[in-house]
Amino acid sequence: xxxxxQNPRYQxxxxxxPVTLSCSQTLNHNVxxxxxxxxxxxxxxxxxxxxxxxNNEADTPDNFQSRRPNTSFCFLDIRSPGLGDAAMYLCATSxxxxxxxxxxxxxxxxxxx
Amino acid sequence: GDSVTQMEGPVTLSEEAFLTINCTxxxxxxxxxxxxxxxxxxGLQLLLKATKADDKGSNKGFEATYRKETTSFHLEKGSVxxxxxxxxxxxxSEVSGAGSYQLTFGKxxxxxxxx
Numbered sequence: 494x495x496x497x498x499q500n501p502r503y504q505x506x507x508x509x510x511p512v513t514l515s516c517s518q519t520l521n522h523n524v525x526x527x528x529x530x531x532x533x534x535x536x537x538x539x540x541x542x543x544x545x546x547x548n549n550e551a552d553t554p555d556n557f558q559s560r561r562p563n564t565s566f567c568f569l570d571i572r573s574p575g576l577g578d579a580a581m582y583l584c585a586t587s588x589x590x591x592x593x594x595x596x597x598x599x600x601x602x603x604x605x606x
Numbered sequence: 607g608d609s610v611t612q613m614e615g616p617v618t619l620s621e622e623a624f625l626t627i628n629c630t631x632x633x634x635x636x637x638x639x640x641x642x643x644x645x646x647x648x649g650l651q652l653l654l655k656a657t658k659a660d661d662k663g664s665n666k667g668f669e670a671t672y673r674k675e676t677t678s679f680h681l682e683k684g685s686v687x688x689x690x691x692x693x694x695x696x697x698x699s700e701v702s703g704a705g706s707y708q709l710t711f712g713k714x715x716x717x718x719x720x721x
Contacts, residue, residue, distance in 0.1 A: 499649075526708075535695060535711035536650070550708075583649050593699070594640055595709060597649035 496520070499584050499598035506574055507606050514569040514601045516584030524590050525567040527559060528583040530600070536583055542567060543590055571603075579605045608633045612696045612712035619686055619719050627681040627715045629670075629696035637698040639663075639672050639679040640709070644693045653681075653694070686719045693717070 497518045506512040516525065524543050528536035540549045542561045556578070558570040571578055581600045587593040613628040631637065638657045642650040654663030659674035668683045679696060696712040 497649075533714070533716075535713050536709075538708045541708070585650075594652040594655055595650075597642075597651065599647075599649040602647075 497584055497586055497596050497598035499582075499601050501601060502599065503602050503604070505604045505606060508576065509573045512571050512574055512603065514571075514582050514584075514603070516567045516569070516598055517565050518567075518584075518586045518596075519565070520586055520588075520596060521564060522586035522588050522596070523564075524587045524593075525561060526585040526587075526595060527557075527567070527569050528585065530581040530583055532580075539569070541590075574603070574605050576605050579603055608637065608698060608700055608710045610696050610698055610710055610712035612694075612715055614713075614715070615693075616716040616718060619717070621688055621719055621721050622685045623719075625681070625683040625686045625690075625717070627694055627696075627717070629679045629681065629712060631677050631679065631696075631698050633677075633698055633700050635700055637700040639670070640697045640699065641668070641670055641679070641681050642695040642697060642711075644695065644714070646692070650695065686717070688719045688721055691717055691719045 500515050526541040527539045530536040539553045560568045581602050583600045584598045585595040587595045609632045640655045641653040643653045644650050654665045656663040656672035662671045670679050670681045693714045693716045695714045697709045
């Protein structure tokens with residue numbers, strides 16, 4: 494089945510130690526999104542790629558970066574994780590940017606020690 | 607800006623009870639509307655959608671009708687099951703003038719169904 498796959502499902506890192514989360518998709522969608530979801534809250538969009546065009550949300554901290562080396566893969570890099578960055582990180586895709594339901598992966602739960 | 611307001615949870619129902627989760631929105635244009643469901647420890651799954659006024663989205667016994675006059679998209683199910691226990695998010699998608707494309711989510715409503 495075509496799907497959005499996130500690895501790993503659970504990630505533990507140390508305060509200040511860079512960490513990378515990965516997402517792959519077999520849907521061949523143009524758009525890939527990264528969301529941060531803290532406990533009992535709605536997902537918050539960090540940024541998205543439309544093809545190779547990177548779009549950062551205005552309030553996304555500089556600590557968060559992303560790479561999309563090809564259509565299928567997208568990475569979320571957190572350069573110096575703080576305790577406040579502990580959350581579920583969700584990757585999603587859509588064929589186009591608007592008027593399309595987004596297809597979500599199961600998420601990576603990030604813990605900071 | 608766009609916003610979505612949904613009823614506060616948690617909601618606890620007995621199996622086979624009727625479910626309504628209210629959702630209202632504000633938007634400048636003509637948004638598409640969605641309900642997503644999130645089971646414990648998982649990502650979001652699209653439950654149903656509606657793209658224009660008076661459209662009814664339906665899936666797995668859940669229904670919601672896009673009401674432009676009341677700016678609402680309430681989720682309903684006639685008979686809930688224990689397996690429906692999850693968090694439900696109402697969301698809208700609209701192209702903004704600034705060229706920003708994103709889903710705007712409500713805060714989510716946690717549903718627990720007891721046998």
